[in-house]
Amino acid sequence: MSQTIILYPLSNFTFTTKEAQPEEDPSVAARLQRLQNNYEDYGMRRTVEGVLVVHDHGHPHILMLQIANAFFKLPGDYVKPGEDEVEGLKKRLDVRLEPTSPPYSESTDNWEIGDCLAQWWRPNFETFMYPFIPAHVTKPKECKKMFLVQLPEKKVMAVPKNMKLLAVPLFELYDNSARYGPQLSAIPHLLSRYNFVMQ
């Protein structure tokens, strides 16, 4: 009844760098304003993020981007109106983490997207999101889905120069929304139904 996920060691993955990818919006207020503008044109924003899991010495870790030595986020972004979410996530992971120079970027299908782990709903043009549609909200402004990404045994990833890629252990995330926020600190709950096999 419980699913098994194979985790490979962090040391199997090679991290290089690539050109910086500046934030699209200069501030949270600007991001919310653009959300509102896009909502008027296209309706609810759909965002997709990947939960990439590895292990270090037998302890599961989540790969996260840290921007400007400050906030943490999962790789991913919003998809276009009508764009398929899984294909969209693969493209966003390519943009964020796939090496741009040969010999690394030969494959065109670099990411294996697994289960949807969570959905987060933004009821208003405000920062807070909930893991359910709040009562009497009929038109949420954004839905963010987190997907498990099954990593291959080995892989080269290229990290934009303005970001760091960190492997954060589950026990560091757990019960730590003060540091990681409500979404990232819930990842240990979302993964708890899986049995990990550490290779």
Added chain:
Amino acid sequence: MSQTIILYPLSNFTFTTKEAQPEEDPSVAARLQRLQNNYEDYGMRRTVEGVLVVHDHGHPHILMLQIANAFFKLPGDYVKPGEDEVEGLKKRLDVRLEPTSPPYSESTDNWEIGDCLAQWWRPNFETFMYPFIPAHVTKPKECKKMFLVQLPEKKVMAVPKNMKLLAVPLFELYDNSARYGPQLSAIPHLLSRYNFVMQ
């Protein structure tokens, strides 16, 4: 990529009462002592609990037992060594909630057990549990699995006289471990990947 769950209204369910079911252990200390005694004889305890979801006026609610007007718990209990977890959960749900007098108790397969939603691990003979096996714990003392229980359109449930059955909305549980504890307050996260269809 997201699964759909059909929820029926709380008003479809009828709640009767049955004989009290006193707690097996008079105190938390006694419960932990019994856990330790059983561990020495049988190894890790396996506990199974059911997450029963209904809706009230379109809002998802979880059915929970409240004991002595104090703490809340999901229906379920530990299973015997070697006992199948899903069959064991069906039996524990029968014991806790199935009516004992006719005409209600005719069926022998009253519960449809769905996905495993979470696993909680107890590393020591102490009260705290984690949604992962903590580092360097090789012999956890208990593993509790929470399963989604798919309720039929209508059902009669009988609640032991020393307990109350409450329907608690997701928004009440969310971010409320002060009142419901870390396990119950995580249920909104665990269910967020499902899309609910309210009948």
